Amino acid sequence: MKVLVTVKEVAEVEEDFEISNGEIEETYLEYDLNEWDDYAVEEGVQLQEAGDDVEVVAVTIGPERAEETIRMALAKGADRAIRVWDDALGDAGLLDVEAKADILAAVVEEEDPDIVLSGVQAADDAFGGTGVALAEEVGFEWAAVVNALDTDGVLDDGIASVRRELEGGVEELTDVELPAVLTIQTGINEPRYASLRGIRQAQSKEIAPKTLDDLGLDASVADSALELTDMYEPESESDAQYLEGDAGEQAAQLADVLREKGVVDG
Amino acid sequence: MSDVLAVAEHRRGELRDVSFELVTAGRALADATDGDLHVAVVGGNTEEFADALNREGVDQLHTVDYGEEFNHDVYVQATEALFGDLDAEFLLLPNSVNGLDYAPAVANKLGLPYVSDAVDLAYDDGLTATREMYGSKVETTIEVAEGPYAVSVRSGEWPAAEGVGDAEVSAFDVDFDEDAIRSDVTGFEEVGAGDVDISEAEFLVSIGRGIEEEENLPLIEALVEATDATLSSSRPIVDNGWLSKNRQVGQSGKQVTPDVYLAIGISGAVQHVAGMKGAETIIAVNTDPDAPIFDIADYGVVGDLFDVVPALIEEFGGDAPDV
Ligand SMILES: Cc1cc2nc3c(=O)[nH]c(=O)nc-3n(C[C@H](O)[C@H](O)[C@H](O)COP(=O)(O)OP(=O)(O)OC[C@H]3O[C@@H](n4cnc5c(N)ncnc54)[C@H](O)[C@@H]3O)c2cc1C
Numbered sequence A: 001m002k003v004l005v006t007v008k009e010v011a012e013v014e015e016d017f018e019i020s021n022g023e024i025e026e027t028y029l030e031y032d033l034n035e036w037d038d039y040a041v042e043e044g045v046q047l048q049e050a051g052d053d054v055e056v057v058a059v060t061i062g063p064e065r066a067e068e069t070i071r072m073a074l075a076k077g078a079d080r081a082i083r084v085w086d087d088a089l090g091d092a093g094l095l096d097v098e099a100k101a102d103i104l105a106a107v108v109e110e111e112d113p114d115i116v117l118s119g120v121q122a123a124d125d126a127f128g129g130t131g132v133a134l135a136e137e138v139g140f141e142w143a144a145v146v147n148a149l150d151t152d153g154v155l156d157d158g159i160a161s162v163r164r165e166l167e168g169g170v171e172e173l174t175d176v177e178l179p180a181v182l183t184i185q186t187g188i189n190e191p192r193y194a195s196l197r198g199i200r201q202a203q204s205k206e207i208a209p210k211t212l213d214d215l216g217l218d219a220s221v222a223d224s225a226l227e228l229t230d231m232y233e234p235e236s237e238s239d240a241q242y243l244e245g246d247a248g249e250q251a252a253q254l255a256d257v258l259r260e261k262g263v264v265d266g
Numbered sequence B: 001m002s003d004v005l006a007v008a009e010h011r012r013g014e015l016r017d018v019s020f021e022l023v024t025a026g027r028a029l030a031d032a033t034d035g036d037l038h039v040a041v042v043g044g045n046t047e048e049f050a051d052a053l054n055r056e057g058v059d060q061l062h063t064v065d066y067g068e069e070f071n072h073d074v075y076v077q078a079t080e081a082l083f084g085d086l087d088a089e090f091l092l093l094p095n096s097v098n099g100l101d102y103a104p105a106v107a108n109k110l111g112l113p114y115v116s117d118a119v120d121l122a123y124d125d126g127l128t129a130t131r132e133m134y135g136s137k138v139e140t141t142i143e144v145a146e147g148p149y150a151v152s153v154r155s156g157e158w159p160a161a162e163g164v165g166d167a168e169v170s171a172f173d174v175d176f177d178e179d180a181i182r183s184d185v186t187g188f189e190e191v192g193a194g195d196v197d198i199s200e201a202e203f204l205v206s207i208g209r210g211i212e213e214e215e216n217l218p219l220i221e222a223l224v225e226a227t228d229a230t231l232s233s234s235r236p237i238v239d240n241g242w243l244s245k246n247r248q249v250g251q252s253g254k255q256v257t258p259d260v261y262l263a264i265g266i267s268g269a270v271q272h273v274a275g276m277k278g279a280e281t282i283i284a285v286n287t288d289p290d291a292p293i294f295d296i297a298d299y300g301v302v303g304d305l306f307d308v309v310p311a312l313i314e315e316f317g318g319d320a321p322d323v
Helices: A035-050 A064-075 A087-091 A097-111 A130-138 A151-157 A196-203 A247-260 B018-032 B046-053 B072-086 B097-110 B214-227 B235-239 B270-276 B305-315
Strands: A002-006 A009-013 A029-033 A055-061 A080-084 A115-119 A141-149 A159-165 A170-177 A180-184 A207-210 A226-232 B004-007 B037-042 B060-064 B090-094 B114-118 B120-123 B127-133 B138-144 B149-153 B168-171 B183-190 B203-207 B230-233 B260-264 B281-286 B299-302
Touching: A002 A035, A002 A097, A002 A130, A009 A064, A029 A035, A029 A064, A035 A055, A035 A064, A035 A115, A035 A151, A035 A180, A055 A064, A055 A097, A064 A080, A064 A196, A064 A207, A080 A097, A097 A130, A097 B097, A097 B114, A115 A130, A130 A141, A130 A180, A130 B097, A141 A170, A141 B097, A141 B183, A151 A159, A159 A180, A159 B097, A170 A180, A247 B281, A247 B299, A247 B305, B004 B018, B004 B072, B018 B037, B018 B046, B018 B090, B018 B120, B018 B149, B037 B046, B037 B072, B046 B060, B060 B072, B072 B090, B072 B097, B090 B097, B097 B114, B097 B149, B114 B127, B127 B149, B203 B214, B214 B230, B214 B305, B230 B235, B281 B305
Parallel strands: A002 A055, A002 A115, A055 A080, A080 A207, A115 A180, A141 A180, B004 B037, B004 B090, B037 B060, B060 B168, B090 B149, B114 B149, B203 B230, B203 B260, B260 B281, B281 B299
Antiparallel strands: A009 A029, A141 A159, A159 A170, A170 B183, A226 B138, B120 B127, B127 B138
């Protein structure tokens, strides 16, 4: 059985940052493995550990820098990795859901996985659509916002019995036929830390670079109807009353507020 | 003239609020293009739902009788068929958990550009959507030059449509491909019951990822004890297994309405805010003066929780443990 895990390197913004030309300046960004994808990687590795002959392949769309992130997936147990990049993607600006789904679909066609695990959303652009759009594109079944997966069902019966976490503390139980794409919600498992041994082993695992051409795609795949035309810090709607001073003074005022509101005596 | 199709959402016999918000968002788009607003409801007690959805501004209601509950394969087929039949220009869907489960598929199937989680929409020769990125730290505008368009909208951003409308209600027949319905919803379960019910609490001390380590939790527990508060948290704390699910505030956790909500080391992500914005008084303690939580706070403490919390414990005569 083959598990394909889609991972994304996401940018995190530092506390103070500046925007110029519709972008956050590079110096204010730090890169990391997308939180939701970390759980997807763990779920893939758990399938691999529970089954015989399960291969986990991680795939990312990203520039060379993203190898650092995909190596984290390898260090945690993925067997090999694919990194798709192309100058055309670098030039394209916004890679929308459709572009990502098209590119990943080409990888799915090449790899022919039984199950694809992807994060519910990416912490940076938060489109939350790639996994489900990919499923539709390749004709797989899918389930979004999965917070529990029955591993035996996947390995033995070709059925993914999942829980989908709906709003308000309600979970939906759903069975989907493989091949399927599942978008993984945080909390489904406990992502492991990469061990030193894992990190060492990751050095010798393959990260296959692929261009659009390698995947039988051309630059037009990056064409998007969506254009990001502006980025700004939202105007603060805050009418909060700020408690000033050092921590002791702030705490004293805070205590007064709590007494005033009648929720704490003394 | 460009028509709008909005698809309502229901669960376990009840329409969800976002359905009425979609009507408001849809009406505005229809007005901007001189079009009609069509609202669809798929599955469940469609007659009763159509009745409730018949609010001011809705031109036509379409019911698709198939199944009781949401099933994405059914929703994809029904929405695709209806959108095509109406030849509409805008498809509006909720960015709810079920929206996440079918909106991207419908958009992809219809070949429409997909803008998700819009918090504002404008139309002027093309669609302009406002969305947030980087955990609400920035807002962006996205322009889509050419339609038709598929947009999922964030709940709580548009007021719910009110009034009684005089929309025409008609049943829409979909020729379902049963073989393509390959997912099977087998049930629902309530989770997160347990020893405490945070939704009943008057004073919640709520902790987020700012706490950093499980070893630091006793500090907060000491505050909870000194103030006789109830402890709750944002999601990562529960994901890490440091607190049980029944303590989680937010979209997928509990909705709370305490007199005072003290958010400590919580950034104020939209899914968290969804659960606590109904608190009477919100107080936030955060090192980051630009954290989105301050936008909804009544009182702000810009500071390090490891300094502020021990001092606060002392104010109430408690002992702050060393962490
Ligand atoms: C479908 C879906 C459903 C979700 N449901 C929920 C939900 O129900 N509830 C929920 O909470 N989240 C939910 N989330 C997750 C949500 O998007 C956020 O990831 C989460 O709320 C972030 O939690 P946080 O604020 O504790 O952490 P972060 O966003 O990491 O914020 C930590 C904050 O702590 C501050 N901080 C750091 N150190 C200190 C210090 N020493 N002193 C003071 N402040 C400090 C930082 O400045 C930062 O603002 C959901 C997400 C999805 C996609």
